[in-house]
Amino acid sequence: MAEPAGGPAPAGPPAAAGALALVAGSGALPRLIAEDRRRRGLPLLVVRFEGTSAPWAEGMDVLDLPFEKPGRLFKAMRAKGVTQICFAGAMSRPRLDPLRLDLKGVALIAKALTLLRKGDDGMLRGFAKIFEDEGYRMVGAHELLENLLAPEGVLGAVQPSELDREDAARAAAVVAALGAVDVGQAAVVASGVCLGVEAVAGTDALLSEVTRVPARLRVGEGKGVLLKAPKPGQDWRLDLPAIGPDTVAKAAEAGLAGIVVAAGGVLVLSLEETVAAADAAGLFLWGHPADAASPSS
Template structure:
């Protein structure tokens, strides 16, 4: 019987995905335990080849990556010989950027004989299709979302980020290495609209152009929504079928309470 291994990172996405699977093997990179989910195996990059062999012995035929991780600090003393031979490949990918690193990781798992599947393959309900989940938009909001989408496309083409905030046609902030929360907090504390009585602005989120959608899809949750409200925005727009929504029902309720729209926008 085939089995799915969930390669889990930090956050709540792994638990949401595990709920949609039949007895998955939960594996976590050392130092990046998922929230609310018991871990079956903890592994390190320095012992990647033995870890892959262990997955095969456990009957795993496919893997799914879910959750947040950052680049771990590697300990040269921990490498086994087989994994050490992968170091030049991994280092070259890391130097080329996040997308290249993710492609290299996927390639390693596929070469080891595992099918790599994405969230949309296992739990498509986590990625809303086109439409309004709550609220409506004005013409100004539509224009701001269109402008933000163009900015995110440009950012993604150079592997920078997956989000931007636009108000009254002006870019207030873009997502970079510090992440979405830091960007929205900055908008709340610093950004000023040209017309204080004009359009409040839109936060837009989307995958990077051409990224492999089996891994690192953008995710939205309650914390992000509350930060968008604190930043004084009119709502959140995101690429339909391209962004994971955690706690959808709770987000809709909270958005209604905060007076924000949630819009799965057709790209």
């Protein structure tokens, strides 16, 4: 699971001047960022695109709008003094309605439709470029929250077996191959057999799929491992893979032995709670060195 060339953002915290626009998707990550900003008294505008559920933002400075209104978005960000933007949390690809476009949306619609046909990283890079062309700086969640990236080593009480390590190496090869064509950041392997890979529906859907794999297809003694890692060459400011207590619960439901993540390359939400959940479920949680060739080394 080698670190993607040019992937991580430059070292150091983002510039303090100016407000942050947090484009919020689902999950705990955007809430954690927003709460940290509020604790530190830093200016924040939470952007909730249509169809996004982020009830935790009630009482904060929130802008709710459809995807077809980028002109309204840019106007609001200028009025709030926004200089930085962070995309955080899962978000479904929108179906754009040309009849709802504002003038800025009309100017961008051809580019947006092209981007929506790309893989996740290609799409997000393209949308990030739109914001950068407007003068905003993109920042990653790992730049905004300290100690969010997975540490190295076995993080809980349960140790991976030798077979688990072999399955992790196989899963790492699968994820690297898929990531090279901008598809997925996770795979599940048991006894050398790939039981499923992450696609556009995400990790939860992958684990649900594995839960339904017939017993006759689960050969050998391995219970299976979930591995998550960034795609080769991925822009680390955008859509870094993440796990949390919910991931542990779903991995346990799927009957897996544990979870492997690229140390320093995967976000762990609520680390202590996630480790405690893994211990309680009897799963190992392993942050494998990102500079190693594979988890078997």
